Amino acid sequence: MADRSFLDWPFFTSAHRELAGRLEDWCAAHLPVAHGDVDAACRGLVATLGAGGWLVHTGAGEGERLDIRTLCLIRETLARHDGLADFAFAMQGLGMGAVSLFGTAEQREWLQRTRGGGAIAGFALTEPGAGSDVAATATVAERVGGGWRLSGEKTYISNGGIADVYVVIARTGEGPGAKRLSAFLMPADAPGLTVAERIEVMAPHPLARLKLDGVALPEAALIGEPGGGFKVAMTVLDHFRPTVGAAALGFARRALDAAVERARRPRPSGLLADYQMVQGHVADMSLKIDAAALLVYRAAWAKDRGAARISREAAMAKLYATEAAQEVVDMAVQLHGGDGVRTGIAVERLYREIRALRIYEGASDVQRLVIARSLLA
Template identity: 75%
Template sequence: MADRSFLSWPFFEDRHRALAEGLDAWCAANLPADHADVDAACRDLVARLGAGGWLRHSGAGAGESLDVRSLCIIRETLARHDGLADFAFAMQGLGMGAVSLFGTAEQREWLDRTRSGRAISGFALTEPGSGSDVARTATTAVRDGDGFVLNGEKTYISNGGIADVYVVFARTGEAPGARGLSAFLMPADAPGLEVVERIEVVAPHPLAHLRLMDVRLPESALIGAPGAGFKVAMAVLDVFRSTVGAAALGFARRALEESLARVKDRQLFGAPLADLQMVQGHIADMALEVDAAALLVYRAAWTKDMGAARVTREAAMAKLYATEAAQRVIDAAVQLHGGDGVRKGVIVESLYREIRALRIYEGASDVQKVVIARAALDA
């Protein structure tokens, strides 16, 4: 049983504790999913998460605001049970985050569909020549009559190839660099959108390289003001970077849980592994990393929920520490499992593959250090 004592921390309200308990019970009955066909698994997970009512937390309806603590609790809980379920939930939120924060009433019709599990969303920001450096975005959106024509390429796009709708960022040229970007809502059936390649990674997720060739979108597809795309992207990441830390925390908790069971059960030299002081040292380090990560993740989420306009520093700290700590915790778990730790199908082996990408996407660890350092220097 995973440690739930953190739910008594003052960051949370009774509704958060009820959410955690209810989702954990749902996960125990519904997860893990069958990952044999990743596309089919993701479609099924989105539909079931929608039917269970969990996806309503992934976005904010008109007059509502995103509850970041709920987002983090959900991602932590799902990740502890099944990494692909966490992915499916997370992309419904990240994919439509721009619409949650800046969308029009018409655009929110798509949000209603993704929050119910009737549609799958994607977030098309990364390009072959630009990842963390969003200002280098090369995809263009040229105004043409009463709309825009988009041309360019996007890569490592989550849900690429299975999404029904994407939020895509393109250069509209109001100013140089980051100030000349805009965000658009693009249906997956838009003429000119091509899935160039499906990308396979160490922990199977639906990813793709997309090409936009004279994709025509109406004026109503523009999210926010022209030239405000960088602001839109950063506002979305300001919310969802903390949730990446929460997912990493879920992986780390599961690794610690598996390790505790292992060292209590496994015998070495006539006694449980848990009796060895060196093993106890590993367990102590793992428990410390988990609690420290949880404190940073839920501080960032609480700060945002309390009305802070920006939590760039807090979210960067949460994502950086939680993902790096989870990597260390899971590595230790693999070591404590010995040969079984690298055997395909063993839980800690799958966690080892799942955690690695979290230190890269939504701002790599080294980029988070730059963010944190700049905030400290500007204080």
Template identity: 80%
Template sequence: MSDRSFLDWPFFEARHRDLAARLEDWCRGHLPVNHDDVDAACRGLVASLGASGWLVATGAGEGERLDIRTLCLIRETLARHDGLADFCFAMQGLGMGAVSLFGSEPQRAWLARTRSGDAIAGFALTEPDAGSDVAQTATAARRDGADWVLSGEKTYISNGGIADVYVVIARTGEGEGARGLSAFLMPADATGLHIDGRIDVMAPHPLARLRFEEVRLPASALIGEAGQGFKVAMTVLDHFRPTVGAAALGFARRALDEAMARVARLRPGGGRLADHQIVQGHLADMAVRIDAAALLVYRAAWAKDQGAPRISREAAMAKLYATEAAQQVIDTAVQLHGGDGVRQGSVVESLYREIRALRIYEGASDVQRLIIARALG
């Protein structure tokens, strides 16, 4: 079992330690699931996570605040057991983050459904020509009487094709660049919303291209105020970026566990592989990277939970370091497994595919470097 001594760090309260223990027990009884049919697996995982109460943490009800340490602990634990379970949990939070933080009371009816596992959420932000640079968003929303009419396209949308509701960022023209964006709540059955194709990636997740063909939404679909879409999107990412680092941390812990079990079991030349000094050096490097990542992740989460208005610098550091370090840890685990490390279906091979995307989505590593550099003043 992975090292759990970090739970004694002063970042955590008794309720966090209790949650971690209960979730660990739940994961042993429910994960991993069969991934052969990814859509079915995701629907089943959302329903199971919801029925067991874990999705409550993905949203904030009236008068509540998101607890970022709880989100991070859940993502780390789920990722260690099953990457797809982490994905399903994370998207319920990211997908409805705008409603949690800025939504009206009627919009929160959807939040209640996603927190119970009754509905699946998606966050439609990325476009073919606007990935890391949200200010270049081209999907447009125009006023037509009391309604909004959306046209454009999005790509690499998580839960695309299986989501029941999407938060969509579109250009409403109040100003140039980032100043002219707004956020909208769009049911998946909206007339004019088309799934233009699914996207297959190295670690199978439900991803799709979305096309909006004169999608008509009522005025009540606007989340927050017109022209505040960039603020909405960045605030959501500010809350959820540390959790990406937490997922990477979970993958890295599992890789270290697998590597330690492997080198303890193998006996080349009659002695344990674990007794070779060069192997011990690799394990030590893995452990150091994991602890350093955990400190950055939970520092960022703690700061937000203590009421920091913005944690852009801390969140960027956490995501950057944790995802890059996890890639190194997992690569070392693959190397220590030898041929078995690249065998399709092995745990470390799966982790190797899972970790790569985390260095890209919710702001690629180089974007995080820019955020950090600008924060240095």
């Protein structure tokens, strides 16, 4: 059983603790799910999470604010039980984050659907030549009549191919550099939008390259102000980066549990737990997890307390938690010996699942730049 003593930390209210308990019971009853057909599994998870009321937390209703601590607690718990469930939950929030934070009443009708599990969301930001450097976005949105025409390509888009709606960042040219970007709400059935390629990765989930060939959108598809797309994207990432660290925590806690169980398992030559070297590794794993949790929930607490920006805190949380989780999972694999790399073993799955978290929503070196620049500015 994963350590839950962190719930007694002063970052949390009684409502957070009660939610964590209910979610633990829900996960025990519903997770994990079969991953054989990843698309079907994700569709089913969105529907099940919606029916359970968990997706309500992925967006803010009129007059509400996102509660980042709740998002982090849910992602950590889901990731510990089933990485694909965490993915399905997270993308409903990230995919519609721009609408939740900047959307009009009309656009928020989509938000009601994604929060209920009736529609799947995607965030179309990354391009072949613009990953961490959002300002290098090449997809173009031109004004045409009473609307917009979008042309370009997006890649490594999570939920690509199964999403019902995407938020897409495109170049509109209002000013220099990042000020040339705008955000748009794009239904998946918009004429001109095609799935050019489904991308297979080491920890399977729906991922695709999208082609935008003159996609026509109405004026009402614009999210926020023209030229405000960079601000929209960075604000969304500011809110959701701590939750990536929380997902890493979930993976790390599951790995530690597996390592402790392995160390306690009887063997003819004695328990692994009796070796001081193994005890040292377990201690290091536990230390990294607690340090990561402190950074993650500090960032979430700061945002929930009303901080306008938490770029440095969010970068620290994501950077440390994902890097530490990679080390924790790697050590769990090591302590399992040959079984650690055997397909179907929990730590082997975690080893594949944890790696992407150090890349998406800003790679680790990008987080280092964010932290350093905040100190040197």
